[in-house]
Amino acid sequence: MKKLGFGLMRLPKLPGGGEKDVDKAQVADMIDYFMSRGFSYFDTAFVYHSGESEKIAGELLVGRYPRDSFQLATKMPVMEMKSGEECERIFTTQLERTKAKYFDNYLIHGINRGTAGKTEEFGVWDYLKRQKEKGLIRHLGFSFHSTADHLEQILNEHPEAEFVQIQLNYADWESKEVQSRLCYEAAEKFGKRVLVMEPVRGGALAAMPPEVREIFFRAAPERNLASWALRFAGSFPLVDVVLSGMSEMKHMIENTETFDNFEPLSKEELGVIAEALEMLLKMPTVPCTACKYCVDSCPEKINIPGIIKLYNDYHIYRNLEANKRRYDMVTARGGKASSCVKCGECERHCPQNIGIRDTLELAAGDFE
Ligand code: SF4
Ligand code: SF4
Incomplete structure (x- = not known):
């Protein structure tokens, strides 16, 4: 076959x-x-x-x-x-x-x-x-x-x-x-x-x-x-x-x-x-390790690591259509990136000191 x-x-x-x-x-x-x-x-x-x-x-x-x-x-x-x-x-x-x-x-x-x-x-x-x-x-x-x-x-x-x-x-x-x-x-x-x-x-x-x-x-x-x-x-x-x-x-x-x-x-x-992979790995990305320490504190139940992963993926591979499709799945059980109320709770828990609020704003611009 x-x-x-x-x-x-x-x-x-x-x-x-x-x-x-x-x-x-x-x-x-x-x-x-x-x-x-x-x-x-x-x-x-x-x-x-x-x-x-x-x-x-x-x-x-x-x-x-x-x-x-x-x-x-x-x-x-x-x-x-x-x-x-x-x-x-x-x-x-x-x-x-x-x-x-x-x-x-x-x-x-x-x-x-x-x-x-x-x-x-x-x-x-x-x-x-x-x-x-x-x-x-x-x-x-x-x-x-x-x-x-x-x-x-x-x-x-x-x-x-x-x-x-x-x-x-x-x-x-x-x-x-x-x-x-x-x-x-x-x-x-x-x-x-x-x-x-x-x-x-x-x-x-x-x-x-x-x-x-x-x-x-x-x-x-x-x-x-x-x-x-x-x-x-x-x-x-x-x-x-x-x-x-x-x-x-x-x-x-x-x-x-x-x-x-x-x-x-x-x-x-x-x-x-x-x-090609070596070149891909050199692309700048948000250094989220998916530890999820930020997730429980979010009042909007935003899947922060899931959204950051997609954001990184999109900025490496530039495949908007597939990432928009995945974005709907990743955000199905919680808030969209745009529902962030910018309380900053997540950032207090992030060991990587990621500017989560700014990243979510950029992700909302890409995917919503
Ligand atoms: S800043 Fe946004 S993502 Fe972070 S905890 Fe508050 S609402 Fe959630
Ligand atoms: S705490 Fe920081 S590194 Fe961990 S999942 Fe959240 S954004 Fe990513």
């Missing part, structure tokens, strides 16, 4: 449309193009496009192609669940929406430190194992958003997991938060297959400041920036699928081209990436 997977989470929308107003004609063309080039892996989830993504997979993929000509993956949204009884309703809805009869890969969606306990408490693994025994799931795994030691713990406790979907890209390969390398090595240690999400870091690695872009273009003027990131992710032997949330035909054409006659990165090309 070719390694590129079509992530159905950022589908093209109709002009002026909301989350559910997907441009189906364009998606049908993209699916047809993808399949005609010999690609066959599709990834959706209960929550993507508020449920519309699974319905579109049903209508435009399952309804138009033989069931054995593609692989379909979807996910159990543990983060939204209130009890284990919901597993049955959700799983049945997914089968109805997609009309898929069975799922090739089924994932517990987004295990992290917040959802891991719920997953156990609600008996999600056991429920899904039963669906697998009935033949409704071919392979069982999970998508993961936490640290490598946590991943090892889960793989230890759940040998039934056949694969893990991790965030893997060259910018996060050695990062403290995402730990792409350590997570990959944990999967390797347990002999699990790896599926990759965020290979282009939400589009950031296809944007880049001009001085970094120059490094890549000097090495290969004909190649687009996304192809470097996709080839990095696809070069690892345990990686089965590299997911890309393609939202327009142009991306589909470029990305299928990259994977059509896939070539792992050479030593020289890895050197180019190392040079």
